Amino acid sequence: MAEIYYSLVTILLVTVVSPFVASLIPGRAVPEVVFLVFGGAICGKFGLAGINPDLEPVKLLADLGMGFLFLKAGYEIDTRDLLGRTGAYAAGSWLVSLGLGFAVVALVFSRLGFGQSSWVALAICMTTTAYGTLAPIMHDRRLQGTRVGKAVDVYGSLGEILPVLAMAFLLSSRSLARTGALLLAFVLVCLAVYLLSSKVRDGGRRFRRFLVENAGSSSQPLMRLVILLLVFLLFATTMFEFDAALGAFAAGFILRALFPNGSEPLEQKIDVISNSFFQPVFFVVSGASLDLAAATRDLPLLLGFILALVVVRGFVVAASLKADPSTRDMDWHEVFSTSAYCTMALPLIVAIT
Numbered sequence: 530m531a532e533i534y535y536s537l538v539t540i541l542l543v544t545v546v547s548p549f550v551a552s553l554i555p556g557r558a559v560p561e562v563v564f565l566v567f568g569g570a571i572c573g574k575f576g577l578a579g580i581n582p583d584l585e586p587v588k589l590l591a592d593l594g595m596g597f598l599f600l601k602a603g604y605e606i607d608t609r610d611l612l613g614r615t616g617a618y619a620a621g622s623w624l625v626s627l628g629l630g631f632a633v634v635a636l637v638f639s640r641l642g643f644g645q646s647s648w649v650a651l652a653i654c655m656t657t658t659a660y661g662t663l664a665p666i667m668h669d670r671r672l673q674g675t676r677v678g679k680a681v682d683v684y685g686s687l688g689e690i691l692p693v694l695a696m697a698f699l700l701s702s703r704s705l706a707r708t709g710a711l712l713l714a715f716v717l718v719c720l721a722v723y724l725l726s727s728k729v730r731d732g733g734r735r736f737r738r739f740l741v742e743n744a745g746s747s748s749q750p751l752m753r754l755v756i757l758l759l760v761f762l763l764f765a766t767t768m769f770e771f772d773a774a775l776g777a778f779a780a781g782f783i784l785r786a787l788f789p790n791g792s793e794p795l796e797q798k799i800d801v802i803s804n805s806f807f808q809p810v811f812f813v814v815s816g817a818s819l820d821l822a823a824a825t826r827d828l829p830l831l832l833g834f835i836l837a838l839v840v841v842r843g844f845v846v847a848a849s850l851k852a853d854p855s856t857r858d859m860d861w862h863e864v865f866s867t868s869a870y871c872t873m874a875l876p877l878i879v880a881i882t
Contacts, residue, residue: 533586539579540587540817543568544809560666565809566875569816575823582817594811595661596759596777597803602664602686603781604796605673610683615855619684622849623656623691630655630841637837641830649699650881655841656695657877658688661774663870665808676859680867684846686778692877693772700881703770711769718765719779722758726787752798755784843872 547564551557572579581587610616630652634643638651663685672678698708759780766776788795824831847868850856859867 532581533584536580536582536584536587537590539572540569540810540813543572543813544806547809557669560669562662562666562812565812566816566819567821569813570819570821572813573817573819575820580814580817582814587814590807591811591814592763592773593760594803594807594809594814595773596763596780597799597807598661598664598811599774599777600755600759600781600784601799601803602661603778604785604799605664606682606686606781606785607679608782608785610679611686615680615683615853616687618849618853618856619687620691622684622845623687625849626656626841626845627652627695629845630837633837633841637833653692653695653699654874654878654881655837656688657692657874657881658685658842658871659873659875659877660685660689662812662875663873665804667870676856677863677866677870680850680856680859680863681870684849684867684871688842688871689774689877690778692881693775696881697771712771715765715769715771715775719762719783722762723783723786726758726783749798751795752802755795755799758783838872838874842874843868846871 543565547568548561550564551559551561569580569582570576574581574583582591611619631648633655634648634651639648643651660681663681667673667678667681672681694712697712698705703711759777762776762780762783763773764776766773847864850859850864850867
């Protein structure tokens with residue numbers, strides 16, 4: 530128990546210091562997330578050993594932090610954009626990136642000693658976007674609602690969801706048929722949760738009135754319902770053996786469907802719970818598993834992989850933005866910013882590895 534509390538105290542110390550250090554840089558040019566991740570790496574098991582990310586209670590807190598992060602991300606996305614023309618271009622660009630990723634692996638990385646068993650993982654790594662990590666950065670930089678922000682929402686969210694699905698189908702030991710059946714079952718569970726929630730909202734007048742009237746009370750029943758929704762879908766993804774980010778995204782989509790016009794009081798409460806504790810804990814624990822010395826041991830390989838990310842993901846996103854009639858008139862600064870954000874990929878690369 531003492532080790533758990535020691536790790537938690539160290540994690541919280543990093544979460545307190547990181548925003549202060551970020552504020553010292555003019556214009557907050559380096560996001561707080563960077564200091565949280567690197568602070569976790571410095572204090573983690575490959576650094577000062579102040580944080581043990583392998584402890585089950587620490588893992589649970591980090592998973593809940595990831596859950597809140599993706600719930601907020603899913604809640605802020607307009608599903609009409611995902612299902613519209615921009616979403617189609619974004620999905621198509623991801624498929625092009627995946628094909629280009631396989632080509633780069635076959636032509637370049639295969640000559641560096643990577644066997645064919647690693648090709649799929651390497652190719653998927655090059656197509657990812659860490660949208661959950663991007664969301665708080667974009668919020669801090671007030672990009673939400675801008676053309677860049679809306680484009681990153683669509684390309685970034687699909688750049689997170691589609692690689693998760695690719696992992697399930699291409700990196701799993703299960704058959705494709707079984708994986709497809711489990712994915713369909715998960716979708717049906719999400720649909721059932723949404724329909725049940727809608728029925729309670731529209732038909733359960735007494736319960737709905739109770740939720741609304743007591744939203745600001747000490748019992749916070751509405752927030753408890755949101756947390757139940759999140760934890761249940763995280764549980765569902767665990768049972769179906771999918772990445773937990775899929776369940777958290779689904780929780781965000783369902784919550785937005787239940788509150789299509791938004792709910793500022795609810796959003797503020799979610800922000801308080803997420804931003805003050807769970808979300809920064811997730812970033813610190815994610816960093817605590819990183820071996821910075823190993824990352825810099827082969828600099829040519831590291832720089833080559835970063836270049837591959839830029840080509841496979843960044844260039845393809847830029848080309849797609851210029852091909853899509855709805856984003857074609859974006860200036861090159863906006864295109865560059867969107868492509869650069871969409872190339873951010875650390876958390877999923879760690880998960881795939």
